[in-house]
Amino acid sequence: EHTKGVNGLPKVILREVRGCSAEVYLYGAQVTSWKNEHGEELLFLSSKAIFKPPKAIRGGIPICFPQFGIQGSLEQHGFARNRHWMVDPDPPPFLTCSPNKAFIDLILKHSEEDAKIWPHRYEFRLRVTLGPGGDLMMTSRIRNTNTDGKPFMFTFSYHTYFAVTDISEVRVEGLETLDYLDYLKNKERFTEQGDAITFEAEVDKAYLSTPTKIAIIDHERKRTYELRKDGLPDAVVWNPWDKKAKAIPDFGDNEYKHMLCVEAACVEKPITLKPGEEWRGRQELSAVPSSYCSGQ
Numbered sequence: 001e002h003t004k005g006v007n008g009l010p011k012v013i014l015r016e017v018r019g020c021s022a023e024v025y026l027y028g029a030q031v032t033s034w035k036n037e038h039g040e041e042l043l044f045l046s047s048k049a050i051f052k053p054p055k056a057i058r059g060g061i062p063i064c065f066p067q068f069g070i071q072g073s074l075e076q077h078g079f080a081r082n083r084h085w086m087v088d089p090d091p092p093p094f095l096t097c098s099p100n101k102a103f104i105d106l107i108l109k110h111s112e113e114d115a116k117i118w119p120h121r122y123e124f125r126l127r128v129t130l131g132p133g134g135d136l137m138m139t140s141r142i143r144n145t146n147t148d149g150k151p152f153m154f155t156f157s158y159h160t161y162f163a164v165t166d167i168s169e170v171r172v173e174g175l176e177t178l179d180y181l182d183y184l185k186n187k188e189r190f191t192e193q194g195d196a197i198t199f200e201a202e203v204d205k206a207y208l209s210t211p212t213k214i215a216i217i218d219h220e221r222k223r224t225y226e227l228r229k230d231g232l233p234d235a236v237v238w239n240p241w242d243k244k245a246k247a248i249p250d251f252g253d254n255e256y257k258h259m260l261c262v263e264a265a266c267v268e269k270p271i272t273l274k275p276g277e278e279w280r281g282r283q284e285l286s287a288v289p290s291s292y293c294s295g296q
């Protein structure tokens with residue numbers, strides 16, 4: 001369903017047969033809501049989110065492209081999340097099309113404006129699917145359409161803000177013993193401890209060469225989020241905690257307690273595409289009752 005969201009920004013609502021839903025703003029191609037069949041919101045959206053271009057919406061799933069973080073002249077996390085995407089008029093053939101899947105295809109292409117700061121031509125196609133059982137799938141296809149023979153490099157992240165009951169009662173499984181870059185210590189490289197990760201202070205780490213599946217366990221709510229990814233070797237874990245959250249104007253003061261970013265990403269080794277080449281990066285999110293899933 002195509003409708004208008006906050007400040008009249010166009011958004012698409014995906015609904016699934018059992019009542020699950022998702023909302024995607026064309027601004028930034030940003031998922032801002034993902035609800036289960038009970039109508040419970042599974043993504044964090046800041047109460048102070050500013051739905052006003054060129055500011056990125058705080059929460060949901062911002063897309064970081066053509067860079068993650070700050071590099072050179074591009075703004076933090078690149079420009080894709082600050083642009084108006086279009087509904088894709090000729091989406092790639094959908095491999096498996098079944099009746100109980102709702103999906104939307106969006107596209108972003110290079111602009112003369114952007115070419116001033118990132119001198120490349122590209123087509124970025126995003127498909128957001130609300131699958132059977134309410135899983136949320138996102139597939140990005142990025143193609144180098146340079147006509148000057150030039151390859152380009154980029155880094156990327158699905159900057160997912162998971163809603164949690166209390167960050168102090170959250171555990172992340174799947175990242176133990178891995179190496180990570182600590183963005184709070186000048187991206188110095190460390191090795192993670194041997195058991196599940198818990199949270200009691202600001203954390204901003206990019207785990208490297210991570211498994212395809214990561215579990216985020218909301219102990220209070222007895223809910224586990226499963227993040228499955230393909231083409232995205234790294235995973236960024238971020239919680240600003242109290243001090244940093246207060247310093248971010250569009251972050252409510254105590255809201256850090258109710259969110260955790262776990263981001264399927266490619267940050268350590270940029271992706272290089274030659275003209276005509278296409279990269280695919282996919283994440284699939286599901287929310288299952290913890291009793292069923294913990295310890296697997």
Ligand code: TA6
Pocket residue numbers: 056069076077159183204236237238261263
């Ligand atoms: O993904 C973690 C991070 O890079 C943090 O360092 C913090 O800056 C966060 O992204 C939010 O960035 P934003 O530009 O959306 O405020």
